[in-house]
Amino acid sequence: MSDEFDAVVERVRERVEPDAAERERLERVADDLRERARAAIADLPVDAEVIQVGSTARDTWLAGDRDIDLFVSFPPEIDREDLESYGLDVGHAVLPEGHEEYAEHPYVKGTRDGFEVDLVPCYAVEDATEIQSAVDRTPFHTEYLAERIDAALASEVRVAKQFLTGIGVYGSDLRTRGFSGYLTELLVHEYGGFRAFAEAAANWHPPVEFDPEDHGRETFDDPLVVIDPTDPERNVAAVCSAEAVARLQHYARDLLDSPREELFYPAEPEPLGADGVREAFERRGTTPVALRFDAPDVVDDQLYPQLDRSLGGVTSELDRRGFDVLRAAAWADETVVLLAELEVAERPAVERHEGPPVHVRDHAAGFYEAYADDDPEADGTYGPFLDGERYVVERPREFETAVEFLESDAVFDVALGAHVESAMESGYAVLAGEDVSALAGEFGVEFARYLDPRP
Amino acid sequence: MSDEFDAVVERVRERVEPDAAERERLERVADDLRERARAAIADLPVDAEVIQVGSTARDTWLAGDRDIDLFVSFPPEIDREDLESYGLDVGHAVLPEGHEEYAEHPYVKGTRDGFEVDLVPCYAVEDATEIQSAVDRTPFHTEYLAERIDAALASEVRVAKQFLTGIGVYGSDLRTRGFSGYLTELLVHEYGGFRAFAEAAANWHPPVEFDPEDHGRETFDDPLVVIDPTDPERNVAAVCSAEAVARLQHYARDLLDSPREELFYPAEPEPLGADGVREAFERRGTTPVALRFDAPDVVDDQLYPQLDRSLGGVTSELDRRGFDVLRAAAWADETVVLLAELEVAERPAVERHEGPPVHVRDHAAGFYEAYADDDPEADGTYGPFLDGERYVVERPREFETAVEFLESDAVFDVALGAHVESAMESGYAVLAGEDVSALAGEFGVEFARYLDPRP
Numbered sequence A, B: 001m002s003d004e005f006d007a008v009v010e011r012v013r014e015r016v017e018p019d020a021a022e023r024e025r026l027e028r029v030a031d032d033l034r035e036r037a038r039a040a041i042a043d044l045p046v047d048a049e050v051i052q053v054g055s056t057a058r059d060t061w062l063a064g065d066r067d068i069d070l071f072v073s074f075p076p077e078i079d080r081e082d083l084e085s086y087g088l089d090v091g092h093a094v095l096p097e098g099h100e101e102y103a104e105h106p107y108v109k110g111t112r113d114g115f116e117v118d119l120v121p122c123y124a125v126e127d128a129t130e131i132q133s134a135v136d137r138t139p140f141h142t143e144y145l146a147e148r149i150d151a152a153l154a155s156e157v158r159v160a161k162q163f164l165t166g167i168g169v170y171g172s173d174l175r176t177r178g179f180s181g182y183l184t185e186l187l188v189h190e191y192g193g194f195r196a197f198a199e200a201a202a203n204w205h206p207p208v209e210f211d212p213e214d215h216g217r218e219t220f221d222d223p224l225v226v227i228d229p230t231d232p233e234r235n236v237a238a239v240c241s242a243e244a245v246a247r248l249q250h251y252a253r254d255l256l257d258s259p260r261e262e263l264f265y266p267a268e269p270e271p272l273g274a275d276g277v278r279e280a281f282e283r284r285g286t287t288p289v290a291l292r293f294d295a296p297d298v299v300d301d302q303l304y305p306q307l308d309r310s311l312g313g314v315t316s317e318l319d320r321r322g323f324d325v326l327r328a329a330a331w332a333d334e335t336v337v338l339l340a341e342l343e344v345a346e347r348p349a350v351e352r353h354e355g356p357p358v359h360v361r362d363h364a365a366g367f368y369e370a371y372a373d374d375d376p377e378a379d380g381t382y383g384p385f386l387d388g389e390r391y392v393v394e395r396p397r398e399f400e401t402a403v404e405f406l407e408s409d410a411v412f413d414v415a416l417g418a419h420v421e422s423a424m425e426s427g428y429a430v431l432a433g434e435d436v437s438a439l440a441g442e443f444g445v446e447f448a449r450y451l452d453p454r455p
Helices: A001-017 A020-042 A080-094 A135-148 A153-164 A180-191 A195-200 A243-256 A274-284 A301-321 A361-372 A402-407 A410-411 A418-425 A434-453 B001-016 B020-042 B080-094 B135-145 B149-164 B180-190 B195-204 B242-257 B274-284 B300-320 B361-372 B403-407 B409-413 B416-426 B432-449
Strands: A050-053 A065-074 A097-104 A106-112 A115-121 A208-210 A223-227 A231-235 A288-295 A325-332 A335-342 A348-359 A384-386 A388-396 A429-432 B047-055 B067-074 B098-100 B108-113 B113-122 B206-208 B224-226 B231-235 B287-294 B323-332 B335-342 B350-357 B382-387 B390-396 B431-433
Touching: A001 A153, A001 A195, A001 A243, A020 A050, A020 A065, A020 A080, A020 A106, A020 A115, A050 A135, A065 A080, A065 A135, A080 A106, A080 A115, A106 B274, A115 A135, A135 A180, A135 A231, A153 A180, A153 A195, A153 A243, A153 B431, A180 A195, A180 A208, A180 A223, A195 A243, A231 B335, A243 B361, A243 B382, A288 A402, A288 A418, A288 A434, A288 B242, A301 A325, A301 A335, A301 A402, A301 A410, A301 A418, A325 B350, A335 A434, A348 A361, A348 A384, A348 B323, A348 B350, A361 A384, A361 A388, A361 B350, A384 B242, A388 B335, A402 A410, A402 A429, A410 A418, A429 A434, A429 B001, B001 B149, B001 B195, B001 B242, B020 B047, B020 B067, B020 B080, B020 B108, B020 B113, B020 B180, B047 B135, B047 B431, B067 B080, B067 B135, B080 B108, B080 B113, B113 B135, B135 B180, B135 B231, B149 B180, B149 B195, B180 B224, B195 B242, B274 B432, B287 B403, B287 B416, B300 B323, B300 B335, B300 B403, B323 B432, B335 B432, B350 B361, B350 B382, B361 B416, B403 B409, B403 B431, B409 B416, B431 B432
Parallel strands: A065 A115, A208 A223, B067 B113, B206 B224
Antiparallel strands: A050 A065, A097 A106, A106 A115, A223 A231, A288 A335, A288 A429, A325 A335, A348 A388, A384 A388, B047 B067, B098 B108, B108 B113, B224 B231, B287 B335, B287 B431, B323 B335, B350 B390, B382 B390
16 A cells, blocks of 8 residues: 555656746746846835745746746835835836736736736845735745755655645635645645655644744644744644644545545536436425625635625524524625525424513513513414413514525625625525526536535 | 402402301211211221311312311321221221222222212321321311411402412312412411412512421422421422412412402313314414323323323424424323424434544544445435534434324333323324314313413
8 A cells, every 4th residue: 555655646746746848937937027027126216136935936836837926025114105116116017917916015916928927025024023014924934945845845745735736725715724835835844745744644633733943932723733933923824724624634544545646636526407406405305595696806815704704694594593504605606606505494473482580570561561462363473371480472483484584684684794795785686495406507516516525 | 459359359259158058068068977987986996086177177168169078097006008998997988989099098089968078097196297198297287277267367268269270270289280278378377368468479589488387497499488387398389380380470460450350260261173273373384293192091190290291202302303392282181182383394304413523533434434435316315524623424314204203113212101101002193284173172172272372
């Protein structure tokens, strides 16, 4: 089995290792970009350094990846406005057809000879603990790893990144909430190779803690804690979710038990058609309901946390109202779908409402009088009657079905993300039961995964 | 309003006060019975005393009540077997057509000139704390009250008893779990009259505690505690339920607010027919289910606690299985009905089943392997999948409807009373939805109360 594992890894390694032509092309483009940036800096009233960062700078990119990240590092004395305007000047000079994006501050993004190029301004601080903005840290990371990741280890990093990509946990974006490139490199360095990393991860008992420079001072409440070697106050794995860690553990064991290349390059499931969706929910005996609306025009790192929040808000309220959500999912493409699969399609016309104990005289009398003259047939109110020491009344329920609730204004009372809320205010559709299958056109792959969720 | 209250009480008093003819007839029959008992005792090898106890002995019976309780009090030295056999000898001599019943020990019950007569043996202990059987206490109660309840107070007691009867909480039997005659007399004596009792009860804050002889040593966890004047270790109100106390409080306030005779003599509701039952449940949007079986042949004090226990067992299990019981009731006549009104008629084919956290490697791997090869379509199992740090699987649910559960052997796994269990083992029917309305023939009044439960 050891041989089999190694054989699989070697096959993956061949696929992820860039060949000489790719390396040469990358180097040529990067050199050219750096030179253009330096020329643009020469026109500025301040000096600045051009630093290549990221996986292409560290020789840990995956073959076919086409990201070049160039940072323009300005003296820490200049103020933020100047930094931003100089940064954009350099960016536009280097990438005349690029456009501006916004992360910590605005930067220019464009393409060059088939490469995706980011040109980001930062401050040249002395130490990573003195950063003025989050991006100032990146050059320190690149420098730290450059001294520690040799060619052999870089090759192991590539295999690890491909594995994490294959199992869906590569990336520290807020949709994936997985392992960043920097984190992956630190872990592979820590364990000395991919296999040792996989074997260790298979046995992790979160919280798992590393402090490569042994300088951590804070405590963190995360399943995985890797103290940043360049900043003792930061957990590099802060964004990594418990589920991403569990997923790594699950697949590390799977790979060690039965090594195979598919884990690194999984096939996307066949999209499920409308009939398949309808039949599956019928077989499960559940009631699917969905909210559909136009996707708000925000970046993924804003969108996905808001979808999580909205889905959580809607499902808690469905639970609270007795429609018992079995499982739920949020999907986004051109449109957003919040899907909740209900165990209970309908509640009675009445709901139990407990009043005060009879002995709390004023309160109890007030409760009793509020309902005493209601008639069961005319008002749909039953009671008040005694249950133990309390008055209880059965009164009309606000929403007998989940659809009634979702179609009402009450849905806006749950915790929705701001952009989700305004997107829904522009209009949303409620689908239920068989009609949900109409979503298969846009989300057939997502339905396939949802309805056969085996990893 | 004071006048109105008094006027109502006076009208009630006239109805509950036995007239001269009734008193005379009672006295004549009681004298005759006592004499016959003494004659029978003369034939025994031991001496014994005949004591009349209960409300007819204390002049607190309600007009038309026809109970005469005679105790035959034997020396405490004789053993239990002799007590029982001598007691039955006297009983049969006094009531040649009577039959034996069994409470603490066997006794003879019969009728005499239209009166229901109980002839019960007991031990003539020195003190109520030295009793050998519960009935030994009764003569002490009669003696205690005889010294304290004069004719005026006896009349107040009668009104109080009629009020408690009217509102359904008179009696310490295990169906009513209300106020015994002795308890009622102690409370009326404590407050000095019916009205003061009602005014006080309207303001009670349970636990309410009395200790007329100021000799209590124990603490009791009951809503109403009245330390027995003849036994410091006993709470006379031990059997009185929180609901009986709340009911007294509710109706005491109602009577004080708008005094009226109907509270003392409520009309039984019109029985609800099958159509009315069906329409009511339709209007409520619930799913009624019922178990029906032949009533076990046991006395009410055995039957009703078992019905409570069985109903509790069945409804907890229905709740646990997701059928959410809105309200339930147990009724007994020739047959027994356990009725549960469900909010949820049906659950999905699958249910969520949480596995261990992934990091608990052996346990997690065992869980994963148990389900990994199941197919959603063929096996109805979905997953295992990851939810946070755990494995979760959706697997086939045991019972999708309450009826399936109630018709299965699993219903015998819930806590049923012993006699209910054996009655059900001889056969039971499960009715659901519209079919429940067929029970209206036998339980029309109960349905009427259930479906319009306003007091």
